[in-house]
Amino acid sequence: MRLLIEPVSETTLMIYLGERIDPGLASAIGELSGRLRQQLGRRLLEVVPSYTSILVEYDPLRCDVERLRAQISALAEQIDANIPQQPGRLIELPVYYHPEVAPDLEPLAGRLGISIDNLIARHSDPEYRVFAIGFAPGFAFLGEVDEQIAYPRHATPRARVMAGSVGIADRQTGVYPADLPGGWQIIGNSPFPLYRPGHSPATPFSVGDRVRFRPIDRERYRRAGGRPWHG
Amino acid sequence: MDEHAYCWANRLAGNAMDAPVVEISIGQACFEAQTDQLVALAGADLDARIDDQPCQPWQSYRLRAGQRLRLQRPLNGLRAYLAVAGGFAAPRAFDSVACVPRDRLGGIDGGPLKAGDLLPSPGCPSSPPGRRTPPRFIPDYRTPLRLRIIPGYQFAEFGEAARRALLESEYRITHKSDRMGCRLQGTPLPCTLPGVISEGIALGAIQIPPDGQPIILLRDRQTLGGYPKLGCVCRRDLSALAQRPPGTPLRFELIELGQASQEWLALERFFRE
Numbered sequence: 223m224r225l226l227i228e229p230v231s232e233t234t235l236m237i238y239l240g241e242r243i244d245p246g247l248a249s250a251i252g253e254l255s256g257r258l259r260q261q262l263g264r265r266l267l268e269v270v271p272s273y274t275s276i277l278v279e280y281d282p283l284r285c286d287v288e289r290l291r292a293q294i295s296a297l298a299e300q301i302d303a304n305i306p307q308q309p310g311r312l313i314e315l316p317v318y319y320h321p322e323v324a325p326d327l328e329p330l331a332g333r334l335g336i337s338i339d340n341l342i343a344r345h346s347d348p349e350y351r352v353f354a355i356g357f358a359p360g361f362a363f364l365g366e367v368d369e370q371i372a373y374p375r376h377a378t379p380r381a382r383v384m385a386g387s388v389g390i391a392d393r394q395t396g397v398y399p400a401d402l403p404g405g406w407q408i409i410g411n412s413p414f415p416l417y418r419p420g421h422s423p424a425t426p427f428s429v430g431d432r433v434r435f436r437p438i439d440r441e442r443y444r445r446a447g448g449r450p451w452h453g
Numbered sequence: 454m455d456e457h458a459y460c461w462a463n464r465l466a467g468n469a470m471d472a473p474v475v476e477i478s479i480g481q482a483c484f485e486a487q488t489d490q491l492v493a494l495a496g497a498d499l500d501a502r503i504d505d506q507p508c509q510p511w512q513s514y515r516l517r518a519g520q521r522l523r524l525q526r527p528l529n530g531l532r533a534y535l536a537v538a539g540g541f542a543a544p545r546a547f548d549s550v551a552c553v554p555r556d557r558l559g560g561i562d563g564g565p566l567k568a569g570d571l572l573p574s575p576g577c578p579s580s581p582p583g584r585r586t587p588p589r590f591i592p593d594y595r596t597p598l599r600l601r602i603i604p605g606y607q608f609a610e611f612g613e614a615a616r617r618a619l620l621e622s623e624y625r626i627t628h629k630s631d632r633m634g635c636r637l638q639g640t641p642l643p644c645t646l647p648g649v650i651s652e653g654i655a656l657g658a659i660q661i662p663p664d665g666q667p668i669i670l671l672r673d674r675q676t677l678g679g680y681p682k683l684g685c686v687c688r689r690d691l692s693a694l695a696q697r698p699p700g701t702p703l704r705f706e707l708i709e710l711g712q713a714s715q716e717w718l719a720l721e722r723f724f725r726e
Contacts, residue, residue: 229710230605231685232717234655243650270653272677277653282718283725354651356677359556363651419546419558 237276245351252430271429310430318443319410326407346435360399360417362427379405386411413446454695458496462536465493465513470724472540486516491538497530511586530594530696539575594696601708606682628699632673641665644681657685687713
């Protein structure tokens with residue numbers, strides 16, 4: 223991979239790995255982030271991967287920029303040389319797709335001119351990649367959504383979107399890990415816990431992971447602790 | 454928010470650089486010692502008193518059981534740091550006691566301290582009271598504010614006109630500033646890019662949204678962002694910024710990364726070695 227390493231502050235540098243969002247790149251970013259944390263331990267204070275970059279904050283008393291650059295490049299070369307067979311873990315999220323938990327399911331299907339079943343199938347068939355984690359703890363930006371069901375966010379976000387809500391915004395999809403304000407098109411709900419502060423890890427997602435949505439029925443949803451929509 | 458004062462409060466109390474302290478903004482706070490304590494105050498002068506006796510910041514004090522430390526109103530600066538010998542004990546979330554109300558993390562119960570909260574500490578004084586910060590290290594927070602910027606991120610995408618405006622005009626801290634970011638008002642800074650692919654935001658990054666009004670991103674900032682950034686305010690100057698109230702004018706200048714790094718390293722060495 224071609225890296226561009228740029229310091230942005232006394233203790234932070236940016237690693238740019240590409241110029242376009244791409245599932246293969248997400249995998250490489252996930253891999254490099256993981257290895258940085260593993261190899262450099264307490265010399266690093268933060269590793270924040272995103273779609274095409276990784277922010278690295280380091281302890282200036284424990285490492286210097288030039289050595290760090292060299293170590294980052296060396297790790298990247300190692301990854302290139304041993305392209306992993308399994309491109310990231312697979313996480314399966316059970317989703318109950320139904321208007322009683324998802325206020326945009328029917329309206330969105332209507333606007334797209336497709337049946338609800340078709341919308342559900344197009345959303346749950348593909349395997350997605352975790353491109354970034356941000357906005358709120360446990361919120362993973364997943365891509366890319368089938369073009370036929372891509373749709374912009376609401377012009378006015380809802381003041382409250384129920385925890386577990388599965389949404390679409392343009393070519394991305396994601397699940398709200400808690401009750402939060404949000405503008406995404408809500409088409410289902412997953413009872414799977416996505417953010418547990420006391421837990422290690424607090425969230426199941428890492429950049430580069432693969433995600434699938436598995437449709438479940440109302441009974442399974444209720445048994446897993448799922449509730450009807452509250453806004 | 455004011456890392457420099459935070460470090461000094463701990464040093465005066467005989468603590469490690471990163472021991473938990475209490476940050477008090479503006480004042481209107483009163484603490485009662487439940488047992489004998491060694492405490493230290495640094496940062497803003499909030500017209501502090503121990504019982505009826507005025508006490509200056511940048512010093513350590515003995516508080517006997519039953520005595521009250523009161524912080525009233527800002528006389529110089531905005532935020533004071535109260536350290537106790539041994540550091541305050543508080544439950545950790547993600548290896549920190551810092552309070553982030555938005556995520557309901559840290560603090561005593563995920564929110565700011567309130568009346569009746571008990572703040573335990575080991576209470577074993579490891580340095581004598583009466584320690585003072587040498588005057589040459591004590592900032593005056595009423596002086597004109599100049600923030601030095603390390604150019605970076607998308608600095609190259611800001612044209613000549615924007616760079617001139619940045620370095621030659623005066624900006625003002627607005628009331629819409631908080632621990633997440635300091636929002637400034639002044640000459641808009643146009644960028645040739647409408648945005649960037651969301652990327653990690655370093656502490657002190659200066660983000661320019663579509664309206665061209667700079668936002669300096671601080672401790673409670675989001676981890677990722679897609680607005681263009683022109684670099685970071687150097688770390689030492691973030692402490693000075695944290696002590697200025699809304700309405701304060703400021704000016705920017707550029708600083709070379711090497712020089713900024715040297716200054717920051719010197720501060721880290723001073724407090725950690």
